Every structure is written in C-alpha cells, then in structure tokens.
Amino acid sequence: MLALSCLLILAAVVMYFVARAQSSSRLRLGAVAALLGGVLFGIASSVYVVSAYEVGVPVTFGKVGAPMTSGIQLKAPFTDVTSFSTRPVDLNLSDEDVVEVRSSQGGVMYAEVTVKWAVIPAKAVDLYRLAGNEAAIQQRLVYPDSREIVRNVFARHTSEQGYASAREQINAEIGRLIKERLAPRGVDVTAVNLRNVKPSDALQKQIDRKIQQKEATERAIEATRTAEEESKRRKIEAEGIARANKILDDSLTDKVLMNQCIEAYRDAAKENPVYAVPCGSGDGTPVIVDGSSRN
Numbered sequence: 001m002l003a004l005s006c007l008l009i010l011a012a013v014v015m016y017f018v019a020r021a022q023s024s025s026r027l028r029l030g031a032v033a034a035l036l037g038g039v040l041f042g043i044a045s046s047v048y049v050v051s052a053y054e055v056g057v058p059v060t061f062g063k064v065g066a067p068m069t070s071g072i073q074l075k076a077p078f079t080d081v082t083s084f085s086t087r088p089v090d091l092n093l094s095d096e097d098v099v100e101v102r103s104s105q106g107g108v109m110y111a112e113v114t115v116k117w118a119v120i121p122a123k124a125v126d127l128y129r130l131a132g133n134e135a136a137i138q139q140r141l142v143y144p145d146s147r148e149i150v151r152n153v154f155a156r157h158t159s160e161q162g163y164a165s166a167r168e169q170i171n172a173e174i175g176r177l178i179k180e181r182l183a184p185r186g187v188d189v190t191a192v193n194l195r196n197v198k199p200s201d202a203l204q205k206q207i208d209r210k211i212q213q214k215e216a217t218e219r220a221i222e223a224t225r226t227a228e229e230e231s232k233r234r235k236i237e238a239e240g241i242a243r244a245n246k247i248l249d250d251s252l253t254d255k256v257l258m259n260q261c262i263e264a265y266r267d268a269a270k271e272n273p274v275y276a277v278p279c280g281s282g283d284g285t286p287v288i289v290d291g292s293s294r295n
Helices: 002-022 025-044 121-130 134-154 159-165 167-185 201-251 254-268
Strands: 047-050 054-060 071-074 079-085 089-093 099-102 108-119 187-199 274-277 287-290
Touching: 047 054, 047 079, 054 121, 079 121, 079 134, 089 134, 099 134, 108 121, 108 134, 108 159, 108 167, 108 201, 121 134, 121 167, 134 167, 134 187, 159 167, 159 187, 167 187
Parallel strands: none
Antiparallel strands: 047 071, 054 079, 089 108, 099 108, 108 187, 274 287
16 A cells, blocks of 8 residues: 555656646646545555454564554554454364373373463564464464373373363363463463363273173172171071070970970860870879869
8 A cells, every 4th residue: 555655646746747847737637636645545554443352463674563452553654464353262172183192091082172262462462473373373372282281181190080080170170281371472261171082992992891890890799798698697597596495495394394295185185084194204103184173
C-alpha cells in the first residue's frame, strides 16, 4: 500500500508539470486526483486495525515492537504487523496423532489427549520470536512439548496405573507439567483432558492372563477357607459329642441302670403279674417284679 501511495504521488508530480507545460486543465485535475489518492493510501498504510480477540506484533526493518491490542493502531508505513488470535485452541492428540507411551514396566499403551491452549497477549512478542506466526505455535511448541510430557509421565507409572487406577493422577500431572513448560513461552494452557488410554494387543494379553491368575488364586483361597471352616465345624461337633458322652457316662451309675431296667420290666409285667427281671451284674438274685401291684 505504501508503494502504491508513492507511485500515485510521483504520477501526480509528473502530471502537474506536464499540465503546466501544455496548459491542460484535464492533466491538472488528474494530478490533483493522483495526489489525493497517494495521500489517502499513505494514511491507510499508517493505520492498522487489530480485530477483537487478537493481538498484533509490529516489526519495522527487523525490529520487533510492543504488542498491539484490539482497535485502531497507528504504525510506521514500513511496519509489518503479525496478528495472533487469543481465542482458545484445541490440540487433539488422537487418531493419527495418538501418543504411544511406555509404562515403567515396558508395557505399550496409546493415550488420547486434548490440550486447550491460548496465546497470552502480553507475551505475544516472545511467541513471535519463537514461532514466527500463529500456525507455527501449535506445531513448534504445543504439539511436541505435549507429546514429550505425556510420554515422560506415563514412563513413571506402571501399566495398571496408566490404564486404570491412576488415570486422574496422571491427567493432573500432565496438565501441570504442560502449563509449567508453555507458560513462560507465552502459551496459556487452560485444560488438559486424558480422554482414553488403550493397551496394546500384547499388553492386553498380559492383562487378561493376570486377571485369570488372580481369579484362580481367589478361587483357591476361597476353597481353602471353606475347607478350614468345615474342619472347624466338624471339630466342634466332635468335641460336643464327646462332652455329651462323658456327661452320660458320668451319670449312668449301676443304681441308675438298675432302676431303669426295673422300670422297663415293670411295664412289661403288666401281662405277666410275676416277672423275673434279669437286672444287675448277673452275680446276684434276680429281682421279682409284681406287675399286679401297679393296678
């Protein structure tokens, strides 16, 4: 635009002198129009409009100036302005960009991560020096640093922690490290989401074998516990029977047995009024039971 302004002013000067020599009013009007056009284009080249949610970085002959905020800004005609959007951007590490990680045990997993980031307006100059333009920020800074940190964090955890028990802890650690890495460079990481962790085929087979071994161990433990409880039950039952037998043995004296024998034959003597009862140890006289006395 500045070059066009200079050409129009030069054309206006030439047309003015030609018009003066030829006394041509048409050339004079053309010279005036060219001069006005040159001035307008010159003014336009000194004004730059920074859109909303953007920040501009002015560069004049290789020298980087202070960031420009949203609105109309004045600049030197030879100054170029590079704009950076301050809106949040999502970096999706999935599909072809999925991160292949290894646990501390060597197990291979595939982590899908989303990193939400935005440009820090006050540090737009630092970003310009590091990346050069908005498109290069993600490819040169956010993308490689995020993948590196994801790999490093998973390498400090076991396979089981990576795909199951420590997912939230790993997600928080990845988010913290990415923020600490990118914030000094002018990138504000607002959120990190560890969406999915998928074990490789080889690791999945190891997981399945481990689950089967664990289930077999649990079944063996349960069988052992059941056998121990059954053994205890039988022992308690045997001890109870032994105690009952001992009590019975202690209570059945010869006299008690004699009385029980007599009572039994007394009932039998109802049909035979006189009944010989063979009770006792067998070395004494038989007891004669008279069943008629009960009537």
